[in-house]
Amino acid sequence: MCLAVAALSTRAAAADPPKRIISLTPALTEIVFAIGAGDRLVGVSSFCDYPPEARTIEAVGTFVNPAVERIVAKRPDLILAEPNVGNRNSVESLRRMGLEVAILDPDTLAQAKAAFVTIATRLGVAARGRDLVAKVEHEIERTVETLGDAPLRSTLFVVSRKPLIVAGTGTLQDELIALGRGRNVGAIGGEGWPHLSLERVIAAAPDVIIDASMGSDADVNEARNFWQRFASLPAVRDGGVTA
Numbered sequence: 033m034c035l036a037v038a039a040l041s042t043r044a045a046a047a048d049p050p051k052r053i054i055s056l057t058p059a060l061t062e063i064v065f066a067i068g069a070g071d072r073l074v075g076v077s078s079f080c081d082y083p084p085e086a087r088t089i090e091a092v093g094t095f096v097n098p099a100v101e102r103i104v105a106k107r108p109d110l111i112l113a114e115p116n117v118g119n120r121n122s123v124e125s126l127r128r129m130g131l132e133v134a135i136l137d138p139d140t141l142a143q144a145k146a147a148f149v150t151i152a153t154r155l156g157v158a159a160r161g162r163d164l165v166a167k168v169e170h171e172i173e174r175t176v177e178t179l180g181d182a183p184l185r186s187t188l189f190v191v192s193r194k195p196l197i198v199a200g201t202g203t204l205q206d207e208l209i210a211l212g213r214g215r216n217v218g219a220i221g222g223e224g225w226p227h228l229s230l231e232r233v234i235a236a237a238p239d240v241i242i243d244a245s246m247g248s249d250a251d252v253n254e255a256r257n258f259w260q261r262f263a264s265l266p267a268v269r270d271g272g273v274t275a
Contacts, residue, residue: 049156050110050132054103056119057095058246059138060112060151061086067152067160074106079246098122104129110154112136141207145169172211179213185239187214188267191225193245193258196233200226214240234262241267243275 054075055061061080064070070085075092092106093099096118103111103126111133113123126133134154138144145165152161187209189199198218199205203225209216217236221228243255255275259268267273 047132047154050108050154052106052108052110053155054092054106054108054111055080056093056098056111056113058082059144060114060136060147063138063147063151063164064112064155066164067148067155067157069155069157072155074108075103079250081246081250093122095119098126100125104131110134112151114138138204140202140204144204176211182213184213184215185272186217186236187212187240187242188217188233188236188238190241190243190245193243193255196228196230197225198228200224230262234265237266238272239266239270240272241265241274243273245275 051072052074053064053069053072055064055073056077058077058080061073061076062082064073065083065085070083073086073089076086076089077093077095077098078091079094080086080089080091090102090106092102095114096116098113098119100122108131111126111131113119113133113135115135115137123133123135134151136143136147136150138147145168148164148168149158149161152158152164189205189209191197191199198221199209199216200218200221200223201216202223206216206218217233217238218226218228220232220236241259243259245255252275256273259265259273259275262268
C-alpha cells in the first residue's frame with residue numbers, strides 16, 4: 033500500500049464521510065460505483081463511461097488535464113485521482129485551496145484491492161470494500177479453476193489506438209491476462225503502458241484483442257472498424273476482438 037493510500041486510511045478515522053466526490057479516472061469511478069456510492073459522485077473525468085450511469089455525471093476534464101475551476105465549482109469534499117505527470121499542477125492547486133485530494137494507484141491487483149478497502153473506509157462503508165475484495169478473489173479463483181490448463185492465447189489489451197498504447201508488464205491488465213490463460217502481447221513493449229507500432233502487433237499475431245480505448249477512441253463501432261482493416265490477424269479472423 034502506497035503512502036497516499038495509508039494517509040487516506042488514517043484520515044478516514046477522523047473525518048466525516050464525504051458526500052460530494054469527484055473522480056478523475058475511470059478505474060476509481062468504477063470502484064466508487066462498485067461499493068454502492070455512485071450517487072455521491074458530482075463530477076468525473078471525460079473518460080469515465082462505465083458503468084453507464086457514469087456517463088450521466090458532469091465531466092470535469094480528463095485525468096491528464098483536470099478542469100480546476102469546474103472542480104472547485106462542484107464544492108467536492110473528496111477528489112480521487114491517480115498519479116500522473118500531466119495532472120500534478122492541477123492537483124497541487126486543488127490542495128492549496130484546501131480540498132482533499134486522494135492519490136491512489138490501482139495499477140496491480142494488490143493495489144486495486146487495497147484501493148477498494150481504502151476508498152470504502154474513507155466513505156464510511158468499509159465492509160463494502162472488504163466484500164468487494166472477497167467477491168473479486170472468488171471470481172478469480174472460479175475463473176482459474178474453470179480454465180484449468182486451457183491453451184494459452186496471445187492477448188493484446190489496448191488503451192489507445194491513436195497512438196497505439198497497450199498494457200505492458202507490471203500492470204493490472206497484465207496480471208489478469210495471465211490469470212485468464214493469456215500471454216500478454218504488450219509485454220514486447222516492456223513495462224507500464226508502451227507505445228507499439230501496428231507492424232509489431234501484426235507480427236505478434238494476437239489471438240485476442242481487447243480494445244478499451246478511452247476518450248475520442250472510445251467509440252465501439254470505430255474500434256471494430258479499425259481492427260477489421262487487419263483481416264490477417266487471428267483475433268480479427270476468428271472473432272476475437274472485444275471493444
